[in-house]
Every structure is written in structure tokens, then in C-alpha cells.
Amino acid sequence: MASLKEVAQLAAVSLMTVSRAINEPQRLKPETLARVQTAISALNYVPDFSARKMRGRSTKVSTLGVLALDTATTPFSVELLLSIELTAREFGWSSFLVNITSQEDSKRAVSQLLSQRPDGIIFTTMGLREVEIPERLLDKNLVLANCLSREHALPGYIPDDFEGQYQAMKALIKKGYQRPLCFYLPDSIPAGICRRAGAEAAWQEAGLPAQQLRQFHMASGDEHYRDVVALLNEFTPHDKPDFDVLVCGNDRIAFLAYQVLLAKGIAIPQQVAVLGYDNMVGIGDLFQPPLTTVQLPHREIGREAVLHLIEQRPNSGVIQISSPLLERASL
Structure with a gap:
């Protein structure tokens, strides 16, 4: 070298x-x-920025450590991690990533991260959830991205799931859909609760009958995604749907729903419209017709978390980032 x-x-x-x-x-x-x-x-x-920093000869280059719980081991949040790296690089910061592969692995990951003496730390997860923050991080320059602390008032940036589903439901109502069938994420996670509340708020605001808004939460665990098949069979007697739009808790649910509906000869969107959520990376082009969905703002969350540290923003608690509707041909 x-x-x-x-x-x-x-x-x-x-x-x-x-x-x-x-x-x-x-x-x-x-x-x-x-x-x-x-x-x-x-x-x-x-x-060799790290060596110069240790000798105290320069404060020009700062280091950002990312502690990732599941995020880097799944394809769903790649935009979040990429945004963190690119934003740090844009402002002359270096960044590094440490994975937490399980709750039991937390102690090892935290020690590895702190050994690099980062100037700022981002704790992030795949899928919005409440997390336990390791005690050793609480006195550090820390910000949360796509997660919430159960016990501590920490700064964080998360999707506005309520507003995202609220605006999506308003768009459905405006297009004339009045018999929705909703398969939400489990009610054991924040997104499942917030998205249902957003849909209900839009429905009530429009003055539509409560009994026409049929809503179900999926059970927890990936193995329960296939429950969509049985649920759709129940609501398509003789392959005739008794709903005009299917509201899906995420794009994975929508992907299964497409297969079931099309196999029954039910045309999308002529007979049933479909709405997803997430705009999951790598899956959008697999839908035919292309899926209307709500964009999770992973890119914006990553950028704002980095800027929070670089700009030394005050702790303003949890800040919600808007999730826009992406209209495609499934409506």
C-alpha cells in the first residue's frame, strides 16, 4: 500500500x-x-483516517457506526442501508456496519461496534418494531432508524404508517371503491395497528358504513402468509369475489393474493383492485398488472438519521416520515 x-x-x-x-x-x-x-x-x-483520529491530530473525518438488527440480512431494507452509506460519504464521514444476528448476539455486536470508537451510532431494524436498546449505547451519540425504543426517549425516524394507509384509503374511496377487504399485518407490531387505524379514519371521514369495511390481521410469523389463500377462498364463493378492492398489509401478501385471484380467473383490476404496501425492493416488476402500493420511505429515513448525527440535531423524539402512494395499474 x-x-x-x-x-x-x-x-x-x-x-x-x-x-x-x-x-x-x-x-x-x-x-x-x-x-x-x-x-x-x-x-x-x-x-488512514482512523490512525490519525486516534492520535488526536484531526477531527475532520468522523465515523458513523450502524448497528443493524436483521436489516442487512434481508432484501427488504437495502435502500435504508445504502442511503446511510451514501449520505455519510456525501458529508465526508466514513461508515461501517455491524450485524446483530439474534437477540443473544447483541453483546458481541455492541462490543465490536464500540471498539471502533464511532462518533455517531445508528440503530436500525428490518420492519418497524419496538426494540431493547443495549445499556452501553444509552450515553452515546445515538439515533434510531425504523425502530422504536420501549423504555427510553431517544431520537428516531420512522415511517408514518397511519398517514400512508389513510391517504391510500382516501384514494380508493375517491375512485369509487366501497366494498374493501383488508388483510393487515399482525396487530402485535406497530405497523399493523397504525395502518388499520389510518384506513378506519379515512373510511369514517367519508361517512361510509362501518360494516362494509371488512378487516383482518394476519397471524404473526412468515409461515402464516399462506393463510391468505384460505381467506380469499372464503370471500370468493364460486370464484366470484364479494369485495371490489383487496387492501394488503404488505406487498408479500399482495403477491400471494395475485396468484389466488388470477388462478380463479378473477381479473385485476376489472373485477377486483389490489393495493399493496412497502414497494418492496425487487418485487415490483413481478406483478402483472403492476401493483399500486405505498412507498416505505427507507431512503429518507436513512438520510435523516445520518443528518441527525452530522448536524447534531436536538433530541426531538420520534419523527415520522411520509409514505407516498404509488399508483399503478392494479387500481
Whole structure:
């Protein structure tokens, strides 16, 4: 690996000039900066920020640690992690990721993260949920992303699931749908509760009969996704649906529902419209017709969490990020 001295020799400048090119480029003449940058590129030189930080010689480069519970081991939240990395890089921060693979693995993960002496920490999860924050993190520069603390008043950024489902239901009502069938996420998780409340608020606001809003929560656990098949069979006697729109707790439920409805010869959206939730990465193109869904704001959550640390924002508690409706051909 090339050294700072080798860069200085190739660029024909002093060691101090190379240091300024890395840390304070605005102090150099454009032609000098260009010469140093060319030498850095030619030698593939990588500055050792961590060593300089430990010696206390620079505060220009800060480090962001991400503690990820399930997030990095699933395909559903890739935008959140990518947004964190890109935003940190945009503002000159470095970032690193430590996975928590289970609740029992928490102690190891926290020790690994703290050993890197991060200037800020983001605790994130796949799927909005309440989490237990390890005691050793409570006095650190910490922000939550896509999760809630059960016991501590910590800053955090989460999706506005109530408003997302509220606006989606308003759009359905405006289009004339009046016999919805709703399969929500389990009522044991925050998203399941908030999304149902949002749908009910829009329905009541429109003055529609409560008995026409048929609602069910899925049971907890991935193995219960297939319960959608039995539920749809119940509400499609003789393959004739007695509902005009299916409101799905997420896109995975919608994906199963498509298979059942189309196998019965039920046309989407001519006979039954379908609404999803999440805009799950990698699945949108698999629906035919394309699925109308609500966008989880993972990209915005990741960015705001990083900016919270970089800008040293005050602890304003939990801040909800809007989840927009993405209208496609399933309505």
C-alpha cells in the first residue's frame, strides 16, 4: 500500500501539502491540488483516517457506526442501508456496519461496534418494531432508524404508517371503491395497528358504513402468509369475489393474493383492485398488472438519521416520515 511520502514524492510537493489536499483542499491552488490528486489516484493511496483520529491530530473525518438488527440480512431494507452509506460519504464521514444476528448476539455486536470508537451510532431494524436498546449505547451519540425504543426517549425516524394507509384509503374511496377487504399485518407490531387505524379514519371521514369495511390481521410469523389463500377462498364463493378492492398489509401478501385471484380467473383490476404496501425492493416488476402500493420511505429515513448525527440535531423524539402512494395499474 502506498504511503503519504510516496504521494508527496510523485507530486513533487511536501508532506504537509498532501495532508492539506486530503483534509483542506480549499487552501491549495487548483493546479497544486490537481497534481496531488493525480498522484493519489496513480498510487491508489488510501488515507488512514482512523490512525490519525486516534492520535488526536484531526477531527475532520468522523465515523458513523450502524448497528443493524436483521436489516442487512434481508432484501427488504437495502435502500435504508445504502442511503446511510451514501449520505455519510456525501458529508465526508466514513461508515461501517455491524450485524446483530439474534437477540443473544447483541453483546458481541455492541462490543465490536464500540471498539471502533464511532462518533455517531445508528440503530436500525428490518420492519418497524419496538426494540431493547443495549445499556452501553444509552450515553452515546445515538439515533434510531425504523425502530422504536420501549423504555427510553431517544431520537428516531420512522415511517408514518397511519398517514400512508389513510391517504391510500382516501384514494380508493375517491375512485369509487366501497366494498374493501383488508388483510393487515399482525396487530402485535406497530405497523399493523397504525395502518388499520389510518384506513378506519379515512373510511369514517367519508361517512361510509362501518360494516362494509371488512378487516383482518394476519397471524404473526412468515409461515402464516399462506393463510391468505384460505381467506380469499372464503370471500370468493364460486370464484366470484364479494369485495371490489383487496387492501394488503404488505406487498408479500399482495403477491400471494395475485396468484389466488388470477388462478380463479378473477381479473385485476376489472373485477377486483389490489393495493399493496412497502414497494418492496425487487418485487415490483413481478406483478402483472403492476401493483399500486405505498412507498416505505427507507431512503429518507436513512438520510435523516445520518443528518441527525452530522448536524447534531436536538433530541426531538420520534419523527415520522411520509409514505407516498404509488399508483399503478392494479387500481
